[in-house]
Amino acid sequence: MVGVFPTVVVLVVAEKRAAAVDSESARSHREIETVAEKRERWPSRLAFIMAAVGSAVGLGNVWRFPYVAYSNGGGAFLIPYFVALITAGIPLMILEYALGQRFQAGAPEALAKICKGFRWLGWFALFVGLSISFYYVAVMAYAWRYTVASPTLEWTKSVDETKYVVVKTEDEKEQRLAEENAKPEKERREALTEDENAGVFFAEKALGGFRPGEWAKPGNTAKHREMFMPVPHLVLFSFLTWLLIFLAIYKGPESVGKVVMWTVPAPIILLGILIIHGLFLKGAGQGLAFFLNPNWALLRDVNVWLRAYGQIFFSLSLGFGILIAYASYQPKESDISNNAFITSFANCATSFYASFAVFSVVGYLATAMNTGVGDVIKAGPGLVFVTYPIALAKMGNVGRVIGVLFFLSLLTLGIDSAFSIVEAVVVGIKDRFPKIDRRRISAVICAGGFIFGLIYCTRSGLMWLDIVDNWMTNYGLALVGLLECIAVAYFFNIGKLREFVNERSEIKLGYWWDAFVKFVTPAVLIFLLAVQFSKDLTTTYEGYDQILKYSVTIMGWGYLALLLVLSFAVGKNWTLFIWSGVLAGMTIILRLCGTPFPVAGMGALGFVLLFGGLCICVLKAMKSRGVEAPTDEEGEAEQSRSAAEDKSE
Ligand code: PHE
Numbered sequence: 001m002v003g004v005f006p007t008v009v010v011l012v013v014a015e016k017r018a019a020a021v022d023s024e025s026a027r028s029h030r031e032i033e034t035v036a037e038k039r040e041r042w043p044s045r046l047a048f049i050m051a052a053v054g055s056a057v058g059l060g061n062v063w064r065f066p067y068v069a070y071s072n073g074g075g076a077f078l079i080p081y082f083v084a085l086i087t088a089g090i091p092l093m094i095l096e097y098a099l100g101q102r103f104q105a106g107a108p109e110a111l112a113k114i115c116k117g118f119r120w121l122g123w124f125a126l127f128v129g130l131s132i133s134f135y136y137v138a139v140m141a142y143a144w145r146y147t148v149a150s151p152t153l154e155w156t157k158s159v160d161e162t163k164y165v166v167v168k169t170e171d172e173k174e175q176r177l178a179e180e181n182a183k184p185e186k187e188r189r190e191a192l193t194e195d196e197n198a199g200v201f202f203a204e205k206a207l208g209g210f211r212p213g214e215w216a217k218p219g220n221t222a223k224h225r226e227m228f229m230p231v232p233h234l235v236l237f238s239f240l241t242w243l244l245i246f247l248a249i250y251k252g253p254e255s256v257g258k259v260v261m262w263t264v265p266a267p268i269i270l271l272g273i274l275i276i277h278g279l280f281l282k283g284a285g286q287g288l289a290f291f292l293n294p295n296w297a298l299l300r301d302v303n304v305w306l307r308a309y310g311q312i313f314f315s316l317s318l319g320f321g322i323l324i325a326y327a328s329y330q331p332k333e334s335d336i337s338n339n340a341f342i343t344s345f346a347n348c349a350t351s352f353y354a355s356f357a358v359f360s361v362v363g364y365l366a367t368a369m370n371t372g373v374g375d376v377i378k379a380g381p382g383l384v385f386v387t388y389p390i391a392l393a394k395m396g397n398v399g400r401v402i403g404v405l406f407f408l409s410l411l412t413l414g415i416d417s418a419f420s421i422v423e424a425v426v427v428g429i430k431d432r433f434p435k436i437d438r439r440r441i442s443a444v445i446c447a448g449g450f451i452f453g454l455i456y457c458t459r460s461g462l463m464w465l466d467i468v469d470n471w472m473t474n475y476g477l478a479l480v481g482l483l484e485c486i487a488v489a490y491f492f493n494i495g496k497l498r499e500f501v502n503e504r505s506e507i508k509l510g511y512w513w514d515a516f517v518k519f520v521t522p523a524v525l526i527f528l529l530a531v532q533f534s535k536d537l538t539t540t541y542e543g544y545d546q547i548l549k550y551s552v553t554i555m556g557w558g559y560l561a562l563l564l565v566l567s568f569a570v571g572k573n574w575t576l577f578i579w580s581g582v583l584a585g586m587t588i589i590l591r592l593c594g595t596p597f598p599v600a601g602m603g604a605l606g607f608v609l610l611f612g613g614l615c616i617c618v619l620k621a622m623k624s625r626g627v628e629a630p631t632d633e634e635g636e637a638e639q640s641r642s643a644a645e646d647k648s649e
Contacts, residue, residue: 039104040252042329047257049342052326054260054416055317056347057267059139062410065351066291066358067383068311072304075294080308085348087524089312091516092481093323093340094509095488098501100327101336106427107321108571110328111484115491120571121483122321126428127563128476129320129421134449135465136418137245138456141237142385143410145206150403155201155389156194165189166197195369198390199382206385208234209459216547227460227548234457239450245419246446249426250439253329256423263416268350270409271357277402278360287363290373291355306528310473316347317420319477319484325424338506357406358383365391381462384410422446463544464555470541471556474532476563482525489518537598553597583608 042048069077103110108122149155158164165180167173176191192200203210208231215223248259278284298304313319327336359373365387366373378387388406392399426441456465488494494514502508541552561584568577586604591597 040254040329041331042253043257045334045339047253047260048326048330048334049339049346050260050264051253051256051416051420052317052323052339052343053346054264055322055326055420056315056343056417057264057350057413058315058317058417059136059143059410059414060311060315060417061347061351062271062354062358062413063139063381063384064311065315066355067377067380068307069355070291070359070377072307073295073298074290075292076296076299077304077308079299080305081311081348084305084308084312085344087516088309088481088521089316089318090340090344091513091521092318092484093316093344094337094501094513095484095497095517096318096323097327097330097336097340098497099484099488100324101330101332101334102497102500104328104332105431106325106328106424108428109431110324111487112571114487117573118483118487118491118571120567120573120576121480121487122324122428123570124476124563124567125319125321125324125480125484126421126425127567128472128480129322130425130445130449131468131476131559131563132320132472133418133421134453135456135461135468136414137238137241137449137453138234138461138465139381140241140411140414140418141234141457142206142381143407143414144237144240145233146385146389147404147407147411149201149206149389150392150407151400153389153393153400153403154205155198156393158192158197159201159204163189164192164197164200166192166194168194194393195390198393199386201389202382202385207231207459207462210462211459212463212547215460223548228458230454230458231461234461235454238453238457241415241418242446242450242453244415245422245449246442248415248419249423250442252423252426252438256419259419260416263412267409267413268353270405270412271350271354274357274402274406274409275353275360277398278357278364281360281364283363283365283367284360285363286367287359287361287373288356290363291359302531306474306531309478309524309528313477313481314473315351316344317417319480320421320424321428321480322420322424325427326420328427333504336501336505337509341507358388361391362387365394368394380466422449460547463547463551467541467544467552467555468559470536471560475529475560478525478529478532482522482529485517485522485525489514489522494518537601557597557601579608579612582612 042051069081073080099110099114100106103113105113106122107125108119111122112119156166158166165176167176170193173191173193180188180191208229209226211226214220215227247255249256317323362373362377362383366376368391369376376387376390377383389403392403392406395402422442422445425445426438429441430436430438455461458464488497494517498509498513536556540546541556544551545553561580565577565580565584568574568580583604586607587597587600590600590603593600595603
């Protein structure tokens with residue numbers, strides 16, 4: 001939650017410097033203009049497309065997409081996914097590219113040029129993105145751990161010889177169990193098959209001891225100490241990742257342009273090798289059939305649609321402010337819409353392509369275990385960090401090599417997404433304070449990211465990751481997307497922006513684009529936000545509050561609220577800042593009076609909306625009293641003036 005503070009510190013320091021600059025306004029204006037003229041540029045169109053594809057194609061394509069697709073209708077999921085791509089993904093990507101390129105600025109300044117009151121929205125997008133990158137780096141740290149574990153297939157070995165004994169088959173397990181039961185209780189060990197051990201390895205070794213079941217037991221006094229204990233290898237690997245991020249971006253688009261020429265093709269080639277290998281495995285067809293077999297009935301479930309939009313937003317890097325920043329390095333005359341189509345299709349095709357690598361192996365595993373594919377597949381991170389390793393263990397020595405390639409592909413996929421958000425924040429700060437050295441900004445953000453991301457490197461890290469991920473992706477990104485549409489459609493001339501795009505683009509946009517940005521995308525997003533909101537208000541997310549009281553309230557709602565308030569402050573929208581303060585205060589007061597959290601929140605919201613609206617209108621009326629109601633004398637003078645004008649005509 002506190003992860004955005006380093007940025008705020010940079011901003012406060014920078015604000016002081018900027019005040020000095022502002023006072024010499026005329027001269028500094030000229031200076032800022034020359035800086036803008038000298039804006040850094042991508043070395044080529046290809047570099048821009050590669051960087052945008054690199055940001056979009058990430059862990060989400062391998063980790064999220066296959067699982068989301070299969071659990072939400074398999075082949076039938078491709079329909080909501082494609083609808084989401086056309087109705088929200090592509091129109092918004094064009095919008096973000098157009099904003100960055102037209103205004104030659106990152107998210108906060110580009111949105112401020114539409115309407116000053118929207119500057120905060122740019123900061124909010126960056127804060128949401130930054131928050132996502134903090135846990136994203138933790139997932140990359142898991143991938144590092146598995147890259148190291150792959151050559152020895154470490155997940156097939158006991159994590160603690162004194163506690164567990166690992167055997168190959170169920171029969172052996174039975175036999176071992178009997179032997180162990182014959183021993184005195186103190187010496188008894190738990191017998192696990194290799195497959196079961198992969199899950200234990202993930203929780204105990206990779207996550208350093210993730211034991212939500214134990215922590216949830218009432219009266220467990222040691223849980224706090226245990227939950228917040230840092231896991232050394234996760235700390236080390238996340239440090240390494242932040243260092244790599246810094247090295248990739250400290251020189252700006254010039255270095256990013258070079259790095260993405262490696263980090264984008266590398267995972268695609270690696271995945272290609274994995275697919276070819278996967279397709280020849282016994283049972284691969286069964287896995288693919290399971291993935292692609294359409295379950296049409298699920299299309300009637302609104303949650304499936306919700307997941308499709310969520311996946312599109314996360315996967316295309318929409319609502320992070322990244323694409324605005326990247327497009328701002330494009331010369332004003334560059335293509336926009338075709339670049340957006342290329343990026344979107346390249347990303348979605350990679351998701352589809354990566355699913356083949358994952359599902360062929362899952363099919364192989366099911367065949368080897370003689371069960372159904374549905375029985376071996378696991379949710380979320382379990383798919384890549386448990387199911388996939390189990391399959392690797394069954395491939396013998398080839399599994400060791402394939403394992404290294406697979407986890408390396410995850411790392412190369414993740415790194416360019418992770419540095420894209422840091423770059424977006426750098427652009428945001430640099431636009432506002434052009435004199436600060438970009439290297440210094442990058443270093444502060446990376447160091448801050450490492451420090452504040454440490455919460456995800458503790459034993460309970462996966463739990464925090466899960467909560468924050470739900471709130472950031474379902475609310476944060478969707479909210480940014482919605483407000484971006486509203487800003488452009490209702491506070492700017494969207495027809496003009498379309499013309500700007502069409503004048504320089506290979507694919508011409510019709511009125512359909514206006515219709516999507518004005519009505520369709522906002523309507524869909526409002527609906528999705530409302531459904532999600534009512535769901536999260538009525539249930540505690542994943543029951544985490546049983547493990548640690550208020551964990552969801554604080555890390556979900558509280559975190560989101562904090563980011564909003566911070567962006568109001570940094571974006572200098574004091575009206576929203578004050579009203580959100582009143583909202584928070586009212587919620588706390590009502591909560592202290594004993595009302596449950598959702599009731600307190602809704603009560604406070606009702607108060608703020610109704611009384612706030614009334615206050616604003618009354619204040620407006622008071623301000624304009626003198627202007628609107630002319631005195632009698634003024635009224636007469638006005639009448640005689642217009643009468644004179646009539647005569648002269
Ligand atoms: N598009 C990325 C993915 O699919 C998501 C992401 C972008 C995460 C930027 C962090 C920063 O994985």
